[in-house]
Amino acid sequence: MQTPAHAGRLITPAMVGVALVLLTVPLWIAKVGLYQYIGVEILIWAIYALGFNLLLGTAGLPSFGHGAFFGIGAYAFGLTQFHVAANLWVCLLGGILAASLAGALVAGFVARRRGIYFAFLTIAFGQVFWFIAMKARNVTGGEDGLLPIARLPADFGIVSFDLTGNTALYFFVLALFLATVVALWRLTYSPFGRVLSAIRQSELRAAHLGYQVVLFKMLAFIVSAAFAGLAGSLFAMAQGGAFPEVMALHYSGYIVMMVLVGGGLVSFWGPVIGVVVFLLARDLLGAVTLTWMLWFGLLFVAVILFKPEGIAGVFQDLRRRFSRQPAAPAQPAARSTS
């Protein structure tokens, strides 16, 4: 991922544009044949995918067990609600903390591994957590799930917003999505994020420049797990329960697919694109055929074969083609503008 323009800014024009579009979604989403809940779902998975891409796209660490942290966030949100305090902020904090702690535990084992060994270990840990969620019926409710998790009101002291409606929940999740975008943009282009990217490009050089590679990898893993925990918490609230399904191996695979298809390796926004395409494909193709996954799988294969940079990579190519001045001498693009 090349350093884009505006990398030094806290809020970029692209963010403002995305925010404006997303704010209008509840006005027209029903008119185009969709429904409010899909908007909530897309934003939650987008938070998850952006956090995941700090690990995959920036640090170059392929985790195939990230569903575990999403699921742990969901369960922790519910358990905090049942056993600690039925307060939205406390429950969100519980979800994020639980996922971060689990992330720290796993990171301790996987951060020294690379490539296929890293991937396999994350699969193994993902399976362990999934198995625990399935079998610890007393705590998690097993296959039936942890029910019923309430959509707690967003209490700001003087005002309190009821989030039981899908539109209200959409705006709440949108606020957290935008906060996530700002935080992760800043983190990706902070000194910390630059070192993560350097480690992906050459771990050897980074180490010889004085960077403690393992520490950086662990921190990236934990931060990424924390965002998965936040997304999982919101998902529990959206679904009204926490279920082991999202922790299963194929769900951990979905997030990898979303990020790769969208173009997370070349663009900050790639994961968001991937989530939108994946979930819309599920609903729109799914309405036509039960085998929608077959078609999405073929799309995935096509992307990997013909455009490994994903959909965002196609956009970047198009922009480069249109922005090229015919009269100017050919110059190598020093910086992408995504």
Place this chain on the structure above:
Amino acid sequence: MSALEARQVHVRFGDRVVLEEMNFSVAPGELHGIMGPNGAGKTTFFNVLTGRVRPSRGQVLVDGKDVTGLPPHRIAALGVARSFQIMTLFDEFSALENVALARPAFRAQALHGHRAAIGDPEADAAARLVLDEVGLGSKADVLARDLSYGERRALEIAVALAQEPRVLCLDEPTSGLGSDGIARIAEMVRRLKGRLAIVAIEHDMEFLFGLADRISVVHWGQVIAHGRPDELKANPWVRRSNLGRFG
């Protein structure tokens, strides 16, 4: 006191002895060349000096302090920088970003996640200065992967230089270059000479004999000859290796 010293360093991988017994030292401001045939263990020796390989026996000292077995990032933090024979750059970063990331000031704030890494004019100026030094001043914004081979060789050194090291280890800095490129790198190293301790592995005899204060000839995992360039010219092994063409 030596800036960097190796005492009786022995390295074996399994049952294969790569370094038998390496004794070596470089003083502050000195340029110490290392030459020898392929497979003599020169790069392995560099890996020991910079912490990538832990020696089976022996000691490595930086400014008299024992650093044997410390990991690369700790040795780098002590002021020992290295370049790589096989180019090891951050290809998706611009030349400026490559250099900026290597600076100790950047490293000191590397865990900062709350502020932007870009747009600090002071840091930018410092990084540009390093690029100027290796003649890449006009290429600051070009991605490392888009630079020419010769420019990448220069950037390889610039990144190590940006670490503001006290000891600079150069692993075949002219590898793959033509005579013009070699001359440019030689000129660059000549300007650096005296400012810091430099250890250079090099195959190009003219380069080495023109620049080095002392040279160690490495063969079979040990130093088989050692001395000033003029002393070494009389050495039979050195003579056999075609030095006559340049000397």
